[in-house]
Amino acid sequence: MKLLPHYFKKIGIGLLLVSIILGLDGFIHGFLDGISGREYNNDFTPVFPEFFTQISDYVLLLGLLAYILAKNKTEDELAQKIRYESAFIVLVITILILIFVNMVNPNFEIKPGIFLFLEMLGYLFIRLIKRKAILGGNYEEQT
Amino acid sequence: MLDKTQQELADAIGVSRQTIHAIEKNKFVPSVQTAMLLAKYFKLSVEELFELED
Numbered sequence: 712m713k714l715l716p717h718y719f720k721k722i723g724i725g726l727l728l729v730s731i732i733l734g735l736d737g738f739i740h741g742f743l744d745g746i747s748g749r750e751y752n753n754d755f756t757p758v759f760p761e762f763f764t765q766i767s768d769y770v771l772l773l774g775l776l777a778y779i780l781a782k783n784k785t786e787d788e789l790a791q792k793i794r795y796e797s798a799f800i801v802l803v804i805t806i807l808i809l810i811f812v813n814m815v816n817p818n819f820e821i822k823p824g825i826f827l828f829l830e831m832l833g834y835l836f837i838r839l840i841k842r843k844a845i846l847g848g849n850y851e852e853q854t
Numbered sequence: 855m856l857d858k859t860q861q862e863l864a865d866a867i868g869v870s871r872q873t874i875h876a877i878e879k880n881k882f883v884p885s886v887q888t889a890m891l892l893a894k895y896f897k898l899s900v901e902e903l904f905e906l907e908d
Contacts, residue, residue, distance in 0.1 A: 783870070784870070785871075787868070788873070788885050788888060789869070789873040789876055789882050792882070845876050846875060846876060847875075847879070
């Protein structure tokens with residue numbers, strides 16, 4: 712499997728940090744709305760243009776993708792096995808959840824951005840669990 | 855076996871130290887290529903280094 716060079720992990724983390732900064736206005740806005748209980752808080756003065764909040768979602772997804780697709784320091788067969796198995800588990804879990812949710816609520820909808828974010832986050836979480844299960848206390852260095 | 859560290863062995867055959875650890879702990883079955891590289895490194899046959907589980 713062709714992967715990106717290892718330094719893309721750092722690029723991915725960098726993009727994640729950038730997306731957090733870009734999306735800060737949206738977060739603060741939502742947080743204040745939640746506290747005030749109103750749909751729109753007039754007291755909130757955005758720091759960045761609204762365009763920044765919109766673009767932060769894309770930057771976040773790209774950052775996660777870069778992190779996921781970057782090679783480990785030593786990309787060998789064990790690392791690939793963990794990648795394949797984690798991706799397969801995420802696929803199966805996604806199908807099961809979607810079937811269940813659609814049975815409970817046939818009108819269920821999810822934004823594509825949120826769906827992709829959850830997929831990638833789930834993949835990273837399962838990869839971490841599998842790595843820990845196979846490598847025990849040695850899993851930290853396999854980044 | 856040769857008084858080598860996991861890292862030295864891993865570097866010699868081109869895998870990570872974690873992979874050597876996982877093979878030693880029976881948590882990972884290596885590919886034929888890695889098994890042959892390990893056998894060559896230890897100057898043994900693959901059958902001498904690995905055995906099938908019942």
